Amino acid sequence: MKVKSIELKISAYNKTQYPNDGLKQIAVIGRSNVGKSSFINAIVNRNNFARVSQKPGKTQGINFYLVNNFFYLVDLPGYGYAEVSKEMKKQWSKNIETYLNTSACLVGAIMLVDIRHKPTDDDVLMVNYLKNRNINFQVVATKSDKLKRYEMQMSLKVISDTLSVDKEKIIPFSSLKKTGVDDVYTYLDSIVEANGTIIE
Numbered sequence: 001m002k003v004k005s006i007e008l009k010i011s012a013y014n015k016t017q018y019p020n021d022g023l024k025q026i027a028v029i030g031r032s033n034v035g036k037s038s039f040i041n042a043i044v045n046r047n048n049f050a051r052v053s054q055k056p057g058k059t060q061g062i063n064f065y066l067v068n069n070f071f072y073l074v075d076l077p078g079y080g081y082a083e084v085s086k087e088m089k090k091q092w093s094k095n096i097e098t099y100l101n102t103s104a105c106l107v108g109a110i111m112l113v114d115i116r117h118k119p120t121d122d123d124v125l126m127v128n129y130l131k132n133r134n135i136n137f138q139v140v141a142t143k144s145d146k147l148k149r150y151e152m153q154m155s156l157k158v159i160s161d162t163l164s165v166d167k168e169k170i171i172p173f174s175s176l177k178k179t180g181v182d183d184v185y186t187y188l189d190s191i192v193e194a195n196g197t198i199i200e
Contacts, residue, residue: 030112
């Protein structure tokens with residue numbers, strides 16, 4: 001896959017704002033500060049396209065990025081950030097759940113976890129949700145440049161065991177070194193090509 005064009009189509013705060021053009025949507029999911037914005041920037045090969053914030057929980061709406069005028073990368077709000085009000089947490093959770101439950105164009109998901117840390121209970125819940133809904137998903141372990149090779153292999157084993165996913169299918173990823181970008185492209189291609197457009 002080659003990214004020829006990328007556009008932020010809309011930041012949606014309720015389901016009436018979701019694009020209804022029938023194009024495929026692939027969600028990008030992960031807890032706050034897992035590196036979603038850096039991941040998206042690396043994937044679309046644009047510096048600072050998705051704004052990177054040092055403060056977790058920056059993404060509040062659901063950002064629909066139109067790629068190559070053919071499919072959407074859907075940046076969902078990060079979950080698990082402690083330093084926001086309970087009401088805000090509840091609203092973000094509702095936004096995520098509403099999207100995953102109601103989007104007829106959702107064909108896949110990229111589940112981001114920080115390779116340096118054991119997945120949280122929230123991560124486990126999210127993966128189980130994706131499994132139960134039969135949503136095709138790919139686990140991507142971000143910030144792989146922060147670990148030595150042997151440390152990375154140990155961390156991948158922990159992630160695999162905690163999330164009950166095949167270790168060999170987890171993609172180690174570094175937005176800094178662009179490690180794993182081609183593997184993510186392979187996943188995106190497989191999902192986009194397998195599903196075609198949703199328009200009937």
